[in-house]
Each structure stands twice: as C-alpha cells, then as structure tokens.
Amino acid sequence: MGCLMSKPKPPKASGGGAFPSTHQQSMMHNDTNPIHIQAQGGHRNHAQPAGNPYTETSSVNNYVALFDYQARMEGDLSFNKGERLIILNNNQGDWWEAKKPATGERGYVPSNYVAEADSIKAKEWFFGPIRRVDAERCLGNRAPGTFLIREAETMVNTFSLSVVSESRAVKHYRIRKLDNGGFYISTRVTFATMDDLVLHYSRTSDGLCCRLLLACPQETADVRDLGRDVWEVNHRDIQLIDKLGSGMFGEVWKGIWNGRVDVAVKKMKPGSMDPEAFKDEATVMKTLRHPRLVSLFAVCSAEPLMIITEIMTNGSLLTYLKDRAGKHATLPQLIDMGTMVAQGMAYIERMNYIHRDVRADNMLVGQNGIVKVGDFGLARLLDENIYNPDSANIKFPIKWTAPEAALYFKFTIKSDVWSFGVLMTEIITRGRTPYPGMNNRQVLDFVERGERMTKPNQCPPHLWEIIMSCWQEQAERRPTFEALQNQLEDFFIGAEKQYADTGGF
Structure with a gap:
C-alpha cells in the first residue's frame, strides 16, 4: 500500500482569497446544480431561502429523520424520511423521546434513525466512520460520479471522498480540515463548509477523476431492538411462518413479532440447554453489537427456548x-x-x-x-x-x-x-x-x-x-x-x- 506525502501546510482562508464572498456564495447556491446538496433523507438545498424555518441556527434538539420508521408498539412515533423532529430526551439508550413540531405528536424513535438537522451526519452523502473496503463495497457497480464522504480511518480531523471514476474504478481523495474549520482537497482551493466542497466538485472535476454527480444510496439502518425495553418475549408474541432449516441447535424459522416485525426465530431442541444458562448467555450476547454481527433482538426463556434475531434475506x-x-x-x-x-x-x-x-x-x-x-x-x-x-x-x-x-x-x-x-x-x-x-x-x-x-x-x-x-x-x-x-x-x-x-x- 502506498503512502501519502507529508501533510501540506494548510492554506489560510481570507475574505478575498479562496473562500467566496457572501454574494458569490449566494450566486453559487442559486445556480443550476447537477446534484442536490441536501440533508440526509431530506429534499432541501444547502442554501435556504429567506424565511425558511429550518436554518443553520436551529436548536441543538432539532433533528431530521434519516429513514422511514413505522411504529412497532404503543408509545412509538412513526415518521417519514426527511421529517423534522424535536428530541425531548436522548438519555434512554437506543430509543429517544421525540415530538413532531408540525403536529405535536410524541413518542419514542430509534436513535440511529435520526441526526441533528444541520450536522454533517444529516447529509445524504455522509457515511460516517466506514472503512475504505466498505466504501468500495457500497460504490460497487454504481454509475460514474456516484460518491460518498466518510471519516478517515487513520487521521483525526480528516475525511475521505470516495467516487466512482469513468472507468468504474473507485478512487479515494483525502479531505483535510483547516484550523478555522474549513475544508480542502487541493491546497489551491478551500471551502467554508463541506457542502461548498461538494457543490464545487459537482460542477467541475477540477483535478478529481470526474465530477460528483450522485450521492451513493444508503441502506436503511438496522433497528437494534424489537422495541423499547423489549427483551423477554412470550411465545404468543411470535408467529412462526416458514421453516428455514434445522441444525445442531434446533430449527430456524421466519417469523413475525407483535404482528409487525419480520424476524428470524431459533427454536431450540427441548432439553438441549439449561434455561437459566441460556438466559444468562443470551444476556451477554445481547451486549455484542457490530455491523458484521447478526442483531440479537429478544429471547423466550420458557420451553421451547427461542432466540429472536434480525432476519437475513439470503440465508446462510x-x-x-x-x-x-x-x-x-x-x-x-x-x-x-x-x-x-x-x-x-x-x-x-x-x-x-x-x-x-x-x-x-x-x-x-x-x-x-x-x-x-x-x-x-x-x-x-x-x-x-x-x-x-x-x-x-x-x-x-x-x-x-x-x-x-x-x-x-x-x-x-x-x-x-x-x-x-x-x-x-x-x-x-x-x-x-x-x-x-x-x-x-x-x-x-x-x-x-x-x-x-x-x-x-x-x-x-x-x-x-x-x-x-x-x-x-x-x-x-x-x-x-x-x-x-x-x-x-x-x-x-x-x-x-x-x-x-x-x-x-
């Protein structure tokens, strides 16, 4: 693997230098743009028209929905991708109390389905701390100009731009951060915001392999639990639909929890495990959470013992x-x-x-x-x-x-x-x-x-x-x-x- 040259000295931003003036920024944002610079899941341009209630001065509890969510149980709040939400309480683990400002409806939402409205996490092209190999997997078979921005793996305060080239290869570019908060790829041109950087390279490749044309689609995030405070479930809560297979542990079924959520169900063979040991081990397993581990949702600790997990559509x-x-x-x-x-x-x-x-x-x-x-x-x-x-x-x-x-x-x-x-x-x-x-x-x-x-x-x-x-x-x-x-x-x-x-x- 090759290495980078020594880090160039960050350029200084000045009012008449690399950063556009207020008038120039306004002109840039009003021009026709080949891509939409918008909030993750939303449909708004980076530059908001005068009077828009959702400006970059929004309160810190002003969030935007990243994905659609349908309530799974009483007390949940349904919402659509792009909706604005006010977070009332974010101190309850994976489920936060929220309110819709438009209707006043209140309820709990999965915390990984929302992001602060004006943060980089709310941008449709931002994929967070994923690795280079994962970026290439996301961009595989995408059209030229499809791109994403991710947190760099090895350097703090830096990001990486990954983009599909005209030859369908994925190219990676380091985005560095200025001391005053700006960003740049080239020392020749710097930007006040990441949105400005994306906007610039959507209009001209300017040294990149191609222009940035389309944000890479993101898969809907996994909801980490069946619901708030749901761990021990009853057999009556689970409807077994199709038997998917059997093995050393017992049978594997496709099922539905609470009449709403598709799940996989491992139905253990009677007498194969001690119920208390099973429950203790499952509690430990529940603490293991990673994008490359199947999510454990819940258990039935009465015979027949059951483990409820996310369902994987393509099987083993x-x-x-x-x-x-x-x-x-x-x-x-x-x-x-x-x-x-x-x-x-x-x-x-x-x-x-x-x-x-x-x-x-x-x-x-x-x-x-x-x-x-x-x-x-x-x-x-x-x-x-x-x-x-x-x-x-x-x-x-x-x-x-x-x-x-x-x-x-x-x-x-x-x-x-x-x-x-x-x-x-x-x-x-x-x-x-x-x-x-x-x-x-x-x-x-x-x-x-x-x-x-x-x-x-x-x-x-x-x-x-x-x-x-x-x-x-x-x-x-x-x-x-x-x-x-x-x-x-x-x-x-x-x-x-x-x-x-x-x-x-």
Missing part, C-alpha cells in the same frame, strides 16, 4: 455460495465475503468473547451480499457429549474445529481462528465440504499428524498462505482476527496508492 453463507450468486462470484467478491466475517470476528476478539462454531453455515447473508456472523456463543451451552468425535450421532462440526478444542474442549479465540481458516476454504471452493472423503476421526488423526488440506486449484498462493497461518499447531502462533481482517482488506491493494493522485493538487 453456505447456501449462498452453492447457489447462483456464489457460482458467479468473482475472486474479489469471494475474498470480500471472508473479509466481512473477519470484521465481525475481530470485534468478537476485541470484546474478549469466543464464537466456538465458525463455519459458513453459521454466517448469514443479507441484502446486497452483506455477510454477518451468526450463532456466536450458542455452542458453549450445548451438552458436551456432542463433542465426542467417535459418537455415532456426532453433530459437532469436527472438520472446522481446532484440535485442542475437539480433543480437550479448549476453546479460545485462537481456536476460532483455526475454524476461520476452514471457512475460507468453503468460500474459495464455493461451498465444498472440507476434507472431502474423510470422516471425523480420520480428520482428527490427519491433523494430529501435522498434515493440512491441500490448496484448491482456484485459490491464489498468497491467500493460501493466509489460510495456512490459521492452522498453526501452537494456538498462540495463529494470527489475530484483526491481522486477518487487515490482510484480507488489503489483498488486492498491493502497491497501489491508497489515495488517488489529484493531478497537481
């Missing part, structure tokens, strides 16, 4: 790989699937948690091929007789399990790393079962002898080196998930510069 990663989408996936797309799993597992690693059952069948795929880690922690609750590799009714996935875990029940984050290496072979072979032709005992003996799977023909040598590093006999020599995440994210970058040349900037 294993099924996805074997289906048409997997068969037609390119090598970068396959590696990106592994990257997303590594991102989720790196978070689990940071939280000092252990998954215990990392394999493609426990990873789930949502819209646009987004992969999330599922079923984290449940394996710890199962009866230990399922770990016996000689059992005739073996259910535990020995082929994915590190030898120290399969033989001595020693599960650590490093045994998860071993399993991740096996999962990567599932991805690269589009769903082939590991160690083909071997049973569980043969696999354990094979691994104990120090032997490892051979490289599939379609696997690049460097990727195989990464996979093999996960299968070090000594657990402490295996890489961290953070290292694996970085290696996979950078797999195709190589010596390519991280930020595009701005042609004389």
